[in-house]
Amino acid sequence: MRILLIMVLSLLGCSGSIDEPVSYFNVETPRPFGYVNGDEIPQRIIIETRSGISLQPGSLPVKGQINRWLNLNRVTVKQTGQRYQIDLLYQVFYAPLEVKSLTLPGFTVQLSQGEKSISQNVPAWTFTLSPLRELVVRQSEQGEYMRPDSPPPLLANTQALYGLAASLSVAVLIAVYLAYLYGCFSGMSRRTLFKRTLRKLAGLSEADMEQALTVVHHALNSLNGQPLFLNRLGEFYRRNPQYLQINSQLAWFFNYSNRYFFSDAMIAVAQDLQQLKELCEQCRKIERGSR
């Protein structure tokens, strides 16, 4: 029984007096080292009071310059019931020559209960401030003492690049199609010129000799880029020397066409059409480069 009494008494001794106006008080500070000139130091003060006691905001430090090297940048007070959370944000402007111990000054928070005023001390907080740059003059002449900042990391632009590539390809495709519509690829169609001519000739008989001759004329004209006549063959060969090897056949064609179109009507025979097709096939071979 005695033991039980002792325990109860000692427990009673541990509990705080229920008359304390401030039931909870804490100052939360970050690490006390590793600061350099210009750093911001947050400080959070949490006060829980008994009901009926309120914080005097006028007792808090004022935003602005605290002393020669310390600024108070922000003061925020958040109240939830009887719990006050005071956030202070200090900024240090001190360039020490070596690691130096500095102190955030303490202050007193005033709480009031009716006419009565209660004080709660916020202790000073000591931290160390490091120099920003090395001050010992190097003996060695080599090496860059002051180094530039590392360049900022680049923003990811992969997506933009993909977008650009996609729109460029679409633009190029459209441009190519437009050029095709404007007839800029005549060279391409020129390589299949006689293929098309042969296809057209295939369905013709000697009765359609006029059409057959016209088709071949058109093909030669497009190949030459302008109308081709017998007396201009020399110029044509200069531009297309590969056709010189079928000179005799071309000359036959032009003479035949001249006789057919411009002299008294002559009767076309199947052999003529055959010869015409052979000429086209020779041209097709030259066009394909196999001759």
Added chain:
Amino acid sequence: MNTDTQLTDWREQALQFERQINQTVIGLQPAVRNIILAVFARGHVLLEGNVGVGKTTLLRAVAQGLGGDYQRIEGTIDLMPADLIYYTYLNEQGRPCVDPGPLLKHGDTLATFFFNEINRARPQVHALLLRAMAERSINAFNRDYHFPHIQVFADRNRVEKEETFELPAAAKDRFMMEINIDMPRGDTELDELMFNPRFHDTDRLVAGVANSGIYYRLNELAQTLQQHIQTSPKLHAYALSLWKATHQPQQYGVQLSDVEMPQLLMAGASPRGMSYLIRAAKTRAWLEQRDHVLPEDLQAVFPVCMTHRLFLNPMYAYRKEQLLPELIEGILDQVAAP
């Protein structure tokens, strides 16, 4: 003698005549060929070229070779139409006399009329000449004189522009061909012209051309020839395209540098010009031993028959010398046959 043989004989004579002229006036083969074409197609010829390149010698040689009565007049600024028709003088008895001028002197046998330096004569003279050329007749002394055989050769030099009168479009149109005479290009020919004494005395040179005496039969020949040489429907279509292209070259894809094509031409070829073109083309086909006209015949005579018939917009007239040949070439390059 049937027509074919007759035409063959005539062709031989024509080619012989051409060879003879080419020996007399060297280095001008294309011009000589064109003159032969004009003579056998019965068209008038205007020669244009620099001074001293042989225009007059060429025409004199042609006139001499053709035979027939020949008259010549020099264009001057004070030449009046009446000077071509008559001249007045006092005879030995002191009585005033009126004699026929160069045009009337030979009456209807006048063959070659050579108008030297035509652009120095006034427009009044050109007007008289217009009628003589187109209708082969003039009115003088209250009656009409006919010259069924007249062939006008005219020349003008393109160096001087002072005291000259540009030939009106109507006068130009009456010439079948305007032929440019340039200096011979070959070194041997230039050497010959410089050092061979044969070319120093033009009178003797021209006198050396044998008179072929063919002249007064030319009209008949030309008529036979024009009827005999055939043109096919395809050729008609080609000639029509050429004609249209002289009016609206842009529709045939002709494009010249620095030129707004629709504004280039004021006037294209006239119907008379096209009929001259076909006549000349037929004559060429005949000389090439064919009885039908080919596109190449039209192409060969197209520049000489057409260049002086196309009239450029005044905006482009100052580039005439450059644009007209390009235009003609462009038309020939773009119009296809068939």
